[in-house]
Amino acid sequence: MKWRTYPDDVLPLWVAEMDVPLAEPIVRAVTDALALGDTGYPAGTGYAEALAAFADKRWGWDGLAVERTAIVPDVMLGVVEMLKLVTGPGDPVVVNSPVYPPFYQFVEHMDRQVVEAPLGADLRIDLDTLDETFRRAVTGTRRAAFLLCSPHNPTGTVHTAEELSAVAALADRHGVRVVADEIHAPLTAEGVEFVPYLSVPGGEDGLSLMSASKAWNLAGLKAALAIAGPAAAADLARLPEEVSHGPSHLGVIAHTAALRDGTAWLDALLTGLDDNRRLLANLLAEHLPTITYRPGEATYLAWLDCHALDEDPADVFLRRGRVALNSGLPFGTGGAGHVRLNLATSPELIAEGVRRMAAALG
Numbered sequence: 489m490k491w492r493t494y495p496d497d498v499l500p501l502w503v504a505e506m507d508v509p510l511a512e513p514i515v516r517a518v519t520d521a522l523a524l525g526d527t528g529y530p531a532g533t534g535y536a537e538a539l540a541a542f543a544d545k546r547w548g549w550d551g552l553a554v555e556r557t558a559i560v561p562d563v564m565l566g567v568v569e570m571l572k573l574v575t576g577p578g579d580p581v582v583v584n585s586p587v588y589p590p591f592y593q594f595v596e597h598m599d600r601q602v603v604e605a606p607l608g609a610d611l612r613i614d615l616d617t618l619d620e621t622f623r624r625a626v627t628g629t630r631r632a633a634f635l636l637c638s639p640h641n642p643t644g645t646v647h648t649a650e651e652l653s654a655v656a657a658l659a660d661r662h663g664v665r666v667v668a669d670e671i672h673a674p675l676t677a678e679g680v681e682f683v684p685y686l687s688v689p690g691g692e693d694g695l696s697l698m699s700a701s702k703a704w705n706l707a708g709l710k711a712a713l714a715i716a717g718p719a720a721a722a723d724l725a726r727l728p729e730e731v732s733h734g735p736s737h738l739g740v741i742a743h744t745a746a747l748r749d750g751t752a753w754l755d756a757l758l759t760g761l762d763d764n765r766r767l768l769a770n771l772l773a774e775h776l777p778t779i780t781y782r783p784g785e786a787t788y789l790a791w792l793d794c795h796a797l798d799e800d801p802a803d804v805f806l807r808r809g810r811v812a813l814n815s816g817l818p819f820g821t822g823g824a825g826h827v828r829l830n831l832a833t834s835p836e837l838i839a840e841g842v843r844r845m846a847a848a849l850g
């Protein structure tokens with residue numbers, strides 16, 4: 489999608505796909521399956537076992553119980569299924585804007601109402617705003633859910649254990665159920681601690697979605713996992729069996745290989761992403777000093793504040809610079825005046841992107 493949507497003279501630095509060679513263990517696992525003719529339906533718990541071992545080793549979390557997981561077609565359809573388990577039609581779903589635009593689209597499509605609790609000026613969860621938003625959301629007899637993005641897309645914010653515990657306490661106080669989209673978790677920078685929501689005190693009745701899709705560039709090989717905390721096991725048990733028919737067997741094979749054998753590749757990727765974040769910050773400071781960039785601690789997405797421009801900056805950069813970025817507008821409140829840039833590409837293309845952005849304003 490990234491390279492095929494715009495004409496050839498446009499440099500695409502938008503949708504969350506990476507310009508990387510696929511990790512060798514994934515190539516091997518999928519080609520072995522093809523050579524065997526192993527292209528039927530998925531079976532077994534290998535994906536969940538690989539994720540549980542990865543979570544233990546990477547994040548020191550040994551609480552991912554395979555019996556409290558379910559395979560789902562992808563993270564967003566998993567989010568929809570989890571929200572169906574804990575809310576009904578018309579119920580509110582709280583999100584921290586600005587946030588990944590499909591949070592709005594999928595939630596509205598399933599007849600829930602999106603309610604925004606904007607991030608603070610520091611791009612972190614504003615607990616007072618969340619408290620007040622939860623209070624309003626549950627007014628009447630409504631069931632409400634909080635769709636947490638952890639780490640946060642587009643800002644790359646990694647929520648701390650303290651913040652997540654405070655979120656759990658607020659959710660508990662107001663009777664709001666938490667569904668955590670943790671797809672970007674393996675993309676947490678080295679030296680920064682990712683804390684799984686289900687591991688924090690009070691997070692036991694949470695539901696989480698994880699997958700290898702973002703960190704190993706597997707969006708075209710669909711499969712994800714829904715994970716229930718101990719106090720949400722009964723909810724996950726109500727997930728209809730037919731949901732497990734959605735993920736592809738080759739997707740499950742690819743994601744399992746990534747989590748089981750793709751750690752060295754991931755570590756090399758994270759080193760490159762760190763370098764790219766620094767490069768982008770330096771180039772912007774030099775050539776586009778009116779743009780504010782606060783490098784995140786996870787993801788390969790850069791959230792750029794371009795308020796100095798009068799028009800939608802993504803439109804200006806595309807028309808005048810021939811560089812495609814995501815407009816901040818669909819990210820909800822807080823998105824205007826911003827663009828999201830995907831830095832999971834070569835240093836040369838990042839430099840070319842900044843050159844084009846500067847030319848657009850020059």
Ligand SMILES: Cc1ncc(COP(=O)(O)O)c(C=O)c1O
Nearest residue numbers: 504562563564588641669671701
């Ligand atoms: C926060 C977040 N959730 C979900 C997705 C999409 O995941 P999937 O393709 O598994 O639905 C993305 C993709 O960029 C994302 O950033």
